[in-house]
Structure formats: structure tokens, C-alpha cells
Amino acid sequence: xxxxxxxxxxxxxxxxxxxxxxxxxxxxxxxxxxxxxxxxxxxxxxxxxxxxxxxxxxxxxxxxxxxxxxxxxxxxxxxxxxxxxxxxxxxxxxxxxxxxxxxxxxxxxxxxxxxxxxxxxxxxxxxxxxxxxxxxxxxxxxxxxxxxxxxxxxxxxxxxxxxxxxxxxxxxxxxxxxxxxxxxxxxxxxxxxxxxxxxxxxxxxxxxxxxxxxxxxxxxxxxxxxxxxxxxxxxxxxxxxxxxxxxxxxxxxxxxxxxxxxxxxxxxxxxxxxxxxxxxxxxxxxxxxxxxxxxxxxxxxxxxxxxxxxxxxxxxxxxxxxxxxxxxxxxxxxxxxxxxxxxxxxxxxxxxxxxxxxxxxxxxxxxxxxxxxxxxxxxxxxxxxxxxxxxxxxxxxxxxxxxxxxxxxxxxxxxxxxxxxxxxxxxxxxxxxxxxxxxxxxxxxxxxxxxxxxxxxxxxxxxxxxxxxxxxxxxxxxxxxxxxxxxxxxxxxxxxxxxxxxxxxxxxxxxxxxxxxxxxxxxxxxxxxxxxxxxxxxxxxxxxxxxxxxxxxxxxxxxxxxxxxxxxxxxxxxxxxxxxxxxxxxxxxxxxxxxxx
Numbered sequence: 001x002x003x004x005x006x007x008x009x010x011x012x013x014x015x016x017x018x019x020x021x022x023x024x025x026x027x028x029x030x031x032x033x034x035x036x037x038x039x040x041x042x043x044x045x046x047x048x049x050x051x052x053x054x055x056x057x058x059x060x061x062x063x064x065x066x067x068x069x070x071x072x073x074x075x076x077x078x079x080x081x082x083x084x085x086x087x088x089x090x091x092x093x094x095x096x097x098x099x100x101x102x103x104x105x106x107x108x109x110x111x112x113x114x115x116x117x118x119x120x121x122x123x124x125x126x127x128x129x130x131x132x133x134x135x136x137x138x139x140x141x142x143x144x145x146x147x148x149x150x151x152x153x154x155x156x157x158x159x160x161x162x163x164x165x166x167x168x169x170x171x172x173x174x175x176x177x178x179x180x181x182x183x184x185x186x187x188x189x190x191x192x193x194x195x196x197x198x199x200x201x202x203x204x205x206x207x208x209x210x211x212x213x214x215x216x217x218x219x220x221x222x223x224x225x226x227x228x229x230x231x232x233x234x235x236x237x238x239x240x241x242x243x244x245x246x247x248x249x250x251x252x253x254x255x256x257x258x259x260x261x262x263x264x265x266x267x268x269x270x271x272x273x274x275x276x277x278x279x280x281x282x283x284x285x286x287x288x289x290x291x292x293x294x295x296x297x298x299x300x301x302x303x304x305x306x307x308x309x310x311x312x313x314x315x316x317x318x319x320x321x322x323x324x325x326x327x328x329x330x331x332x333x334x335x336x337x338x339x340x341x342x343x344x345x346x347x348x349x350x351x352x353x354x355x356x357x358x359x360x361x362x363x364x365x366x367x368x369x370x371x372x373x374x375x376x377x378x379x380x381x382x383x384x385x386x387x388x389x390x391x392x393x394x395x396x397x398x399x400x401x402x403x404x405x406x407x408x409x410x411x412x413x414x415x416x417x418x419x420x421x422x423x424x425x426x427x428x429x430x431x432x433x434x435x436x437x438x439x440x441x442x443x444x445x446x447x448x449x450x451x452x453x454x455x456x457x458x459x460x461x462x463x464x465x466x467x468x469x470x471x472x473x474x475x476x477x478x479x480x481x482x483x484x485x486x487x488x489x490x491x492x493x494x495x496x497x498x499x500x501x502x503x504x505x506x507x508x509x510x511x512x513x514x515x516x517x518x519x520x521x522x523x524x525x526x527x528x529x530x531x532x533x534x535x536x537x538x539x540x541x542x543x544x545x546x547x548x549x550x551x552x553x554x555x556x557x558x559x560x561x562x563x564x565x566x567x568x569x570x571x572x573x574x575x576x577x578x579x580x581x582x583x584x585x586x587x588x589x590x591x592x593x594x595x596x597x
Contacts (some may be wrong), residue, residue: 026373028059037062037103039110041216045117046067052097052117055085055106059110061218062117066102080104080454083265084523091119126594136165141176144594146224147192147235148182152259157199159243159263160249166199170271174203181235181281186529191283193236193291194221194268195258198243198298205304206275210555212329213275215518218580220588225282226597230280230343232361233314237281237291242299243268243285246322247345247370247377253441254297254321255284255319256290260449261297266324266545267552272588275307279582279590282314282336290315292341293332299325301549309333310579316341318369322379324348324549331581339390343369343415345379346590348547349557351386354524354565354577355514357393357428358585365390366411366428368419375416375440382455382547386422386538386557389506389564391513392429392469409435410469412482413459413474416440423537425506425564426469428513433478434494435464436485445485445493455547462499463536465506465563478503506564509572516583517592525575526568532574535561 045054049420052136052542054067069077074095075175079086091097098114126144134199138573139145157166165265173179196202206213223234239254243263246252272558273294293313294303300325309331310317317332319341332339332355339355339362355365390410410426414421415439428431436445441459447455461470466478479491494501507530511523538559543550550556562568566575573579582590 001002013273022457030161034105034107035061036108037110039103040065040101040103040112043099043112043115045115047119049115050093050119051087051089052091052099052119053085053087054099054101055100056112060085061105062226063105063231068100068102069097070100071097074234078123080100083267093119093121094530095119101529102287106109109408113341115350121307125305133169133171136170136172138172138174139177141174141181145177145179146182146594147179149192150190150195150236150257151193152273153202153260154196154197154200156197156260158197159201160517161267169200170203171196173202175206175213175275176592177219178593179219179221179279181185181221183224183234188256188342191236193239193256193258193281193283195239195432196241197259198241198261198263200289201269201271202240202273203271204274204276205272207307210306212576213481213580215580217275219276219590220336221276221278221281222593223587224593224595225587226595227590227592228586228588229310230590232280232312233282236283237293237295237313238278239291239295240270240299240303241297241327242270242303242323243302244288244296244325245345245379248322249381251312252344253319258291258295262322263298266300266549267302269302269552270299272304273308273503274304275430275580277309277311277580277582278313279311280587285405292319294318296320296325299323300323302552303501304551304553304555306555310335311582312585317382319343320346320348320383326350326549326551328352329576330354331577333581333583334358334585338364338367340366340368340385342381342383342419344371344381345377346381347379349386349548351557352565352576353385353388353390355388355390356522357391359393362393364393364409364412365429366421367414367416368412370418372415372418375438379417380416380418380456382418382420384420384422384541384548384557385424387560387563388424389508389566390424390425391524409433409482410466411461412437413441413445414438416444418444418455418457418459420459420541421464423463423560425465427467427506427508429469431470432482432490433469433481434461435480435490436493437482438484442484449493460499461494461501464501465530465533466494466501466503467505474535483587497529500534500536502530502533504532506530506534507568515585517588518579518582521572521581521583522576523572525566525572526562526564527569528568529562533563563593
């Protein structure tokens with residue numbers, strides 16, 4: 001078209017149309033030129049194994065983006081996308097790639113500067129521990145640590161730190177670390193376990209604060225078998241040997257070839273266990289040569305133990321052999337023997353304890369002793385247990401029986417015990433809720449009945465609840481004779497006016513005796529207080545560093561106005577044990593091991 005001629009002939013009538021036609025004559029199909037795109041911005045290339053993800057911010061005016069990944073000796077890898085990232089897989093280890101991103105449209109393209117990324121060789125994800133720990137070391141959370149045999153931290157320093165060959169060492173374990181015990185050992189051979197010798201320390205501190213851990217923070221000791229195939233006795237457990245006094249002598253030999261313990265330093269510091277789970281442990285070489293989940297052998301009050309679970313141990317869950325260490329916020333589940341044991345002059349406290357037995361194997365909820373050979377041996381077991389909720393195996397409406405009824409007594413005082421139990425619940429045990437056994441223990445109980453209060457001469461249970469015990473045996477529902485007090489005497493002691501104990505439904509919510517899982521644990525919380533309940537005043541208990549030691553870290557007994565481990569009415573997901581404790585009998589809800597299973 002000749003625009004000049006058009007203007008002359010039809011200027012007056014068609015000027016608007018002619019102007020538009022002339023502007024369109026450039027052939028750009030819309031009247032506006034397409035601009036060359038701007039270069040992409042913020043390009044990043046991140047490697048995860050042998051996969052690289054390239055991400056970016058789109059270039060201005062771009063219709064799409066072309067991403068090129070290149071390296072010497074390999075053909076370029078190219079991807080076109082309308083999204084803001086692409087992935088390249090099956091790349092080569094120990095190789096550096098350059099990633100270039102082009103913004104593209106019909107007018108051209110523009111490239112951002114190339115960025116580089118290296119595909120590293122995989123870092124070793126598990127470490128076999130084959131030698132004793134004789135220098136300060138740290139087990140980091142980016143690896144799984146495999147205990148292959150009995151491993152000792154340090155060399156025993158004796159009762160006062162002067163033993164020949166003494167080596168002090170500290171094992172530090174980062175939050176979130178997984179440690180597994182080797183199960184591939186011949187029958188009759190001592191299994192894999194961890195011992196902290198006198199003078200050395202373990203620092204396994206998941207939170208560095210007085211609070212429950214998250215699951216990600218929890219330090220887990222477990223089996224090397226896959227989840228869903230784990231069982232009691234897969235590995236040995238943990239033993240801590242300290243230099244606090246016991247009544248087993250100036251020093252004593254620990255169970256399971258675990259070394260010597262004891263001394264005269266009641267404030268001894270063996271480190272920190274806080275936010276720790278110990279699962280499927282309890283080496284069982286012979287019927288009398290077994291290991292607990294956690295054995296505290298002469299451990300002193302300088303040691304911190306808090307927010308602890310012991311799950312499916314073949315022998316006792318936790319057992320202090322003398323010593324003065326205190327434990328708070330503890331869960332003991334599926335234990336094959338006593339959930340909580342104690343002997344040899346233990347003088348610390350345990351507060352806020354959840355115990356749940358399983359019907360395939362169980363003994364007492366608590367077995368509290370002084371000394372089996374001499375009931376009067378000193379120092380005496382004058383420990384305090386407060387705010388425990390102990391659930392026996394199989395007498396509720398839940399699922400925890402597994403096979404048959406099992407479990408003996410909720411709490412058994414024996415062998416000259418001078419323990420003091422306050423504000424606790426014992427329900428669902430096979431033989432009795434409460435029992436005083438042996439002559440020396442009867443003497444201490446009678447002294448308390450006579451009005452004495454000295455921990456050196458008495459035992460006590462006050463502000464506590466028993467319910468629905470001994471149903472299967474057709475007993476007096478909660479009491480039986482046990483080679484000490486008769487059934488009637490046990491009942492009389494428990495119901496003595498002023499002790500404020502009650503035989504009453506503790507009103508645990510439905511599901512308290514279910515098996516549960518980590519994300520759906522049994523609801524071991526009371527809906528409300530039992531009618532007529534009066535708590536024991538825990539502020540009246542003296543931490544005198546004789547009968548009961550104050551932890552060096554400042555923890556103390558917490559005064560409560562309720563029985564059991566959790567305040568009545570607390571929502572399950574607000575209970576201190578929620579979200580970091582495991583419950584299944586085979587480890588299906590536990591953490592993966594070094595094989596990723």
C-alpha cells in the first residue's frame with residue numbers, strides 16, 4: 001500500500017483508519033514489539049545425593065526457561081520448563097557441574113551467569129564402635145553409631161580417682177543421635193552394651209533445658225534389627241558406675257561384668273542423660289546374669305537424669321544400686337522384670353513416673369529394697385518416689401495383655417527398705433497393689449504405724465491410690481500376704497488414718513492400658529481426682545544430703561495436689577510424655593537404625 005496516496009485521496013473521510021493501517025504495516029501482529037527477555041535471577045543449584053535441583057527467578061518477558069547442566073567429558077543435560085525449578089538425576093559422584101539458565105521467548109533469549117555444584121561422595125552414615133573410649137569424643141547426629149561389643153568410657157579411677165591406670169574420658173552425644181546395639185553375637189557371649197566408668201562422664205543432653213524433648217531431639221539407644229522386628233534383649237543397655245556410697249561395701253562389682261562402683265563421693269558427677277530413650281536392651285547371658293535397661297551403680301547427685309524412657313528391657317527397667325542420683329519424668333514400658341527396682345542404700349528421688357506393663361512378661365511395678373543379706377546395712381535405702389502412675393498387665397479394658405495376665409505387685413517393700421512413696425497410683429497388678437515383705441521391712445513398717453517418721457527407721461506410702469489389683473487371683477482386690485505382712489496387715493497399713501491412702505478408682509481415661517504408638521500413646525492421664533483424695537505435702541520432705549540428696553543441678557521435688565504422673569484433666573497431647581516416647585512391642589514406631597529400617 002502507498003500510504004502517501006491514501007492520505008491524499010481519502011484524508012477527510014478515512015484518516016483514523018489510514019493511520020491504524022500504516023502502524024500495522026510493520027507486521028508485528030499486535031502493534032507492540034516483543035522484547036528480548038531479561039536474564040533469570042537468583043539461580044541456585046543444590047545437590048542431594050546424585051540429584052541436583054536448579055531453581056531460579058523467572059526472567060522478565062520470558063515464555064519459558066531452558067536449563068543446561070554441563071561438565072567436561074559428559075554430554076550436556078538440558079531441560080525446558082515453565083516452572084521455576086528443574087531436577088537432574090543419576091549424576092556422577094565426585095563431579096562438578098555448571099548450571100546455566102536461559103530465559104526464552106520469540107524475540108530471543110538471555111542467560112544468567114552459570115553456577116556450579118559438586119556431587120560429593122556419600123559421607124559414611126554409620127560408625128562401628130569397636131574400641132573402648134579413652135579420650136573425649138563426640139557422637140554426632142549425622143551418623144548412626146553401632147556398639148559392637150561391651151564398650152567402656154574411660155578406665156576405672158577407683159573410689160577416689162587415684163586407681164592405677166585411671167583414665168578419665170567424656171562421651172558427648174549430640175541431640176537427635178541414634179545409637180544401636182549389635183545383635184549379631186553368638187549365644188552365651190556377652191552382648192553389646194555401654195559402661196561409663198568411675199571418673200568418666202556421658203553427656204547425652206537432648207535439650208540443655210528442663211523440658212521434654214521433641215522426637216527429633218531425642219537421643220535413642222535401640223536395636224540394630226529393623227523396625228517391627230525388635231525385641232527385649234537385642235543388646236545390653238547402659239551402665240553408669242559412680243563414686244557415691246552404697247551399702248554393698250567400699251566398692252562393689254557390677255552385674256554383667258560391668259566393672260566396679262562405689263566410693264565416698266556422694267556428689268559425684270557422671271554426666272547428663274536428658275531426653276534419652278533406651279529400647280530393647282537387657283543382655284540375658286544366663287538367668288542370673290542379666291543387665292537392666294539403665295543400671296545406676298553408685299551414681300552421685302552431681303549427675304542429671306531427666307526425661308528418660310526405658311522400653312522393652314529383658315530385666316529391670318531402671319535400678320539404682322546405692323548412690324544419690326535423682327530421676328524425673330521417666331517412662332518404663334513393657335519391662336520383662338521389675339519396672340523400677342532399687343537397692344544397696346539408694347538415697348535420691350524419682351518423681352513423675354509412667355509405668356505400663358505388658359502381659360507377656362512382667363514382675364513388680366516397683367521393687368524397693370535395702371540389702372538382701374543384712375536389712376540394717378548402711379547407708380540405708382531412704383529414697384523418695386513421688387507421682388508415679390503404674391499400670392499392671394492385663395486387668396483393664398485395653399490391649400496390653402499380649403498373651404496372658406502377668407505382673408505381681410504394684411509396689412513391694414522388701415529387704416529392710418526405708419523407701420518413701422507419695423502421691424502415686426498402682427492399678428492392674430496380678431497379685432496386689434501394695435506389699436511389705438521380710439522381717440526387717442516389717443520392723444520399719446511397724447515403726448511408722450507407731451508414729452515414728454525418721455527415714456532411718458521407717459518406710460511409708462502416703463497420699464496414694466490402689467485399684468483393681470489381684471482380680472485374677474480372687475484376692476482382697478488390692479492386698480495379699482507376702483512373707484512379711486499378712487493380707488490383712490498390708491491392708492491395715494495402707495488404710496491407716498493420716499496416711500491418706502485410698503482404695504478408689506483413679507479415674508484414668510479410656511485407653512490408659514492400650515499399647516498405642518508414638519503419635520497415639522495410651523491415655524495414661526486421670527480425668528479428675530478420686531473422691532475424697534488428699535495429697536501428701538511434698539514440701540515437708542527434707543533434702544538433707546543424708547537421707548535424701550539434692551541434685552546439684554537445682555532440681556527438687558515438685559509439690560503436687562494430685563496422685564500420678566500427670567495432673568488430672570491434662571489433654572493427652574499436652575502430657576509431658578507425648579510425642580517422644582514409643583509404645584509398640586516390636587519397635588514399629590521407633591527410629592530407623594543404621595540400615596535405614
